[in-house]
Amino acid sequence: MCSTCAILLKSTFMKYTLIALLIAFTPLCALAQKHSIYADVGITNVRLLPGGSVTYNYKLTGFLGAGAGFQVHNFFPTITDEHKYVPALYADLRFTTWAKRKNSFISFLDFGWDMYKKDNEYYRDSTSVGFVPHNNGFYNSLGLGYFHKVTKNGGGAYVTLKLMLNWYNYREYSILAEEYDRSLLAASGSIALSIGYKF
């Protein structure tokens, strides 16, 4: 089991991490409401394994923010890989609706870098053999979130549902004829359901 996986599975560790984040970021956010941190833990549809993310966000306008984040989730990064914990660094764009009401919705779009070492396996179908030539992939996610109660500082607990995609290069060699050999841009996806807190 990888070290990230071991850490995530230790719920006590996660609890204290969240408390530490709460203590660290609450005063910061009170001072400057333009800066916020979204921290969440959740599960993916791959055997319901846990993961999490932390995203820094800078409020550009009343409803639009931009930032960057880090996440670790468990999924199948490519067609030839086993499911594994994949860390990702990403840039984040976040839209808030009903920004002045007690409850609100957010939607977000992330682009970044999935970091993993590929398995050196081949995928076969009835006419071809293929493999993934490179480590790492392009991370992209699209999500929706809901705040039931937004605090005075604009923080609060939330729930999100996001579709995560890992884009990677895939080379396929045809047994049928060489003219069908091709290099493809492929995507492997999973869905994460998370709960978190905005500081």
Place this chain on the structure above:
Amino acid sequence: MRYIVVLIAIVITFAQCKPDIEMQPTGSYDTLGVTWMTIERSNIIYYFQGTGVKGASIYSDLHEEAYEDLVGIFNPVLPQKLRYFVWTDFEQAKGIFNAPEWSGGFALSKQCVCHVRADISLGHELVHVLAFWADGIAPYTYSRFINEGVAVAFDLEDHDRIEWAKEVLKDFKLNSIKELWNDPQDLTPHELIYPVGGAFMEYMYQQSSRDEYFTLLRNQTITDAELIYGKDRLEELIRNFDNQLGL
């Protein structure tokens, strides 16, 4: 010096772009209404229905590796080199050999020949031939349950065979695996005999000495197995396995 650097850069660039094909075709062969592209490797002669050289080369690499893995288990002594026909249109093969609609391959073990669709498990048809010629001795008696079971047990697929068998058994009524073993008419549905047989032969491999297991491969009926393991021990082994499957 400047020209040497440029030359090295060009050489490196082209070296990287050159297709990395390990094995070139070694010939062609006409049979069954197909002109086959052949690649002869150290363990197997491959016959490809298609002409894609790089794909065929990688495909043969994977199967040579699989063969080496399986040789360590079965110690086969084949009377001739294995011939492996890879169909990209397996419907055509089904028509020629009258193979069942659901099949993706079959082995003519005695003749050391396999006919396969390119995407079936790496080991399955290889095992049929290698197990048949294990230690150089062909089987005396045959049971479909044991024969298909060993091919699934060593098909080199990374999956939990007990869980697969349990999952399949949700859709079938079975009291004991003896019902599958004692099936002289070969009436058991393939959806049942492959996963349960595979799990059973994997279990028996773990529970047997090498001598017992390979004697079972040569003498495959349940009556033969009673002589190999002893009636009481075989009963116990079957009961334990039935319990694992929740029967």
